[in-house]
Amino acid sequence: MKPATAERLRAALPAGSVLTEREDLKPYECDGLSAYRETPLAAVLPSDEAQVAAILKVARETKTPVVARGSGTGLSGGALPLADGILMSMAKFNRVIEVSAASRQARVQPGVTNLRISQHVGALGLYYAPDPSSQIACSIGGNVAENSGGVHCLKYGLTVHNVARVRAMTIEGDVVELGCEGLDAPGYDLLALAHGSEGLLAITLEVTVKLLPKPESAQVVMASFPDVESAGEAVANVIGAGIVPAGLEMMDKLATRAVEDFVHAGYDLEAEAILLAESDGTREDVEHETGKMIEVMRASGATGIRVSENEAQRLLYWSGRKAAFPAVGRISPDYYCIDGTIPRAALPRVLKQIEAWSAEYGLACANVFHAGDGNLHPLILFDANKGELENAEKFGADILRLCVEVGGVLTGEHGVGIEKINQMCVQFRTAELEQFHAVKAAFDPEGLLNPGKGVPTLHRCAEFGAMRVKGGQLPHGDIPRF
Ligand SMILES: Cc1cc2nc3c(=O)[nH]c(=O)nc-3n(C[C@H](O)[C@H](O)[C@H](O)COP(=O)(O)OP(=O)(O)OC[C@H]3O[C@@H](n4cnc5c(N)ncnc54)[C@H](O)[C@@H]3O)c2cc1C
Numbered sequence: 001m002k003p004a005t006a007e008r009l010r011a012a013l014p015a016g017s018v019l020t021e022r023e024d025l026k027p028y029e030c031d032g033l034s035a036y037r038e039t040p041l042a043a044v045l046p047s048d049e050a051q052v053a054a055i056l057k058v059a060r061e062t063k064t065p066v067v068a069r070g071s072g073t074g075l076s077g078g079a080l081p082l083a084d085g086i087l088m089s090m091a092k093f094n095r096v097i098e099v100s101a102a103s104r105q106a107r108v109q110p111g112v113t114n115l116r117i118s119q120h121v122g123a124l125g126l127y128y129a130p131d132p133s134s135q136i137a138c139s140i141g142g143n144v145a146e147n148s149g150g151v152h153c154l155k156y157g158l159t160v161h162n163v164a165r166v167r168a169m170t171i172e173g174d175v176v177e178l179g180c181e182g183l184d185a186p187g188y189d190l191l192a193l194a195h196g197s198e199g200l201l202a203i204t205l206e207v208t209v210k211l212l213p214k215p216e217s218a219q220v221v222m223a224s225f226p227d228v229e230s231a232g233e234a235v236a237n238v239i240g241a242g243i244v245p246a247g248l249e250m251m252d253k254l255a256t257r258a259v260e261d262f263v264h265a266g267y268d269l270e271a272e273a274i275l276l277a278e279s280d281g282t283r284e285d286v287e288h289e290t291g292k293m294i295e296v297m298r299a300s301g302a303t304g305i306r307v308s309e310n311e312a313q314r315l316l317y318w319s320g321r322k323a324a325f326p327a328v329g330r331i332s333p334d335y336y337c338i339d340g341t342i343p344r345a346a347l348p349r350v351l352k353q354i355e356a357w358s359a360e361y362g363l364a365c366a367n368v369f370h371a372g373d374g375n376l377h378p379l380i381l382f383d384a385n386k387g388e389l390e391n392a393e394k395f396g397a398d399i400l401r402l403c404v405e406v407g408g409v410l411t412g413e414h415g416v417g418i419e420k421i422n423q424m425c426v427q428f429r430t431a432e433l434e435q436f437h438a439v440k441a442a443f444d445p446e447g448l449l450n451p452g453k454g455v456p457t458l459h460r461c462a463e464f465g466a467m468r469v470k471g472g473q474l475p476h477g478d479i480p481r482f
Contacts, residue, residue, distance in 0.1 A: 028040060080418060104211040126213060149412065154244065169203045202443060218280035219307060223302040225271055232371070235372060250275050254367075259324050265319060324379075336379070340399060350406060364380075404427050440455065
């Protein structure tokens with residue numbers, strides 16, 4: 001049956017759009033979670049909606065699963081192919097279709113990279129606010145599927161808050177419009193449902209993003225701290241003082257040293273932790289807010305403060321933060337990026353525990369994260385060739401369990417994919433998982449879109465030994481969250 005699927009795809013699509021040779025499939029074997037690899041049955045590269053419909057028709061008729069792929073920068077294995085499945089790359093959907101300065105919106109195809117949107121509308125004095133560190137490469141279709149965040153999301157919201165409309169195709173080949181270009185769409189908020197749905201519900205064909213006017217001025221404060229706990233407290237104190245910085249990021253010493261060697265951003269190498277806090281707005285607002293942030297950070301124990309003196313220095317400070325993952329990649333053969341979110345007040349406790357586990361597991365851990373959102377990214381350093389992957393995964397699972405225990409969630413922005421599928425059994429109980437499956441079945445009754453990702457089967461949870469039963473104790477109360 002499977003070779004027949006490839007033949008049918010070839011018959012339905014233009015020449016060169018169906019890849020089946022092993023060497024041609026290599027680039028599609030994994031996403032950013034490269035410890036997991038699989039060769040798909042075929043990779044297809046559609047360039048218009050009719051071709052997507054043709055692929056889904058073949059998938060339906062041959063009961064072949066389909067995994068959508070944007071740029072493959074995902075860190076949870078969402079775009080990991082299935083051996084018996086079609087890998088559908090959306091790379092050829094790469095046009096900015098229309099920009100409306102009047103309504104401050106842009107209609108783009110899903111393969112357009114995040115950064116290209118801001119570059120495209122920059123001359124109009126506009127930009128697209130969510131800015132994942134991977135923005136030079138990741139696609140807007142992937143951003144919607146993961147509900148991606150970034151440095152500026154503390155003030156301006158995640159992808160879901162910056163998208164007005166998604167045009168998508170269901171497995172049946174029906175085109176659906178979720179949301180609208182007006183202020184609010186009627187009916188259930190299916191646009192929000194599409195965000196973070198990890199390619200399980202439909203294939204995104206077009207996205208209308210909201211654009212913002214570029215702020216008149218922006219400045220970054222870099223504050224040094226003698227330990228990660230006091231930096232964590234400073235984060236809570238900044239927010240507690242009623243300040244909402246445009247970005248509030250933390251890096252520990254291991255991370256700043258790795259970055260400084262790579263980017264020469266001018267970070268304080270003696271500090272155990274640094275905070276980068278941005279203020280943006282009118283010149284007067286920025287001056288006032290920056291002064292307030294410095295006051296709070298000093299009162300929270302900052303041992304040094306630097307303020308960006310010009311735009312070039314501001315961008316340099318951020319370029320270090322944005323290059324932190326690849327910088328850490330230079331000091332270790334492998335690293336495992338964890339993504340969990342906790343209430344800000346729990347930052348000191350959780351960071352201390354991570355430090356203790358790092359010593360226990362004998363694996364170094366660099367912390368680089370969206371501190372203002374409480375979105376942690378511990379980067380566990382390991383060497384797969386020395387058999388350290390399993391230990392790194394156990395360390396990561398401990399961190400995620402702790403995130404849930406302190407009232408947080410096991411993903412902030414990187415999604416569940418295959419990486420955190422077992423931990424979903426820790427976060428959610430049976431009734432909740434059943435509802436998630438019901439939503440999936442409403443869109444995709446035969447389970448052909450990205451099966452095995454995002455939501456664990458109840459059987460899997462039982463095997464994992466973490467099945468929640470009704471009435472079971474949840475660490476943060478027994479209230480279902482749908
Ligand atoms: C160095 C580095 C830094 C990063 N920093 C951040 C960060 O700051 N913030 C953040 O949120 N993430 C970050 N990420 C993670 C990643 O870049 C984001 O998750 C991003 O949104 C993935 O986009 P992509 O185009 O690469 O998607 P892919 O990896 O190709 O796919 C991700 C998921 O989206 C689905 N998908 C893709 N396109 C479509 C489509 N058209 N229709 C339906 N489903 C689709 C896939 O099936 C998959 O489940 C980082 C990654 C790296 C490598």
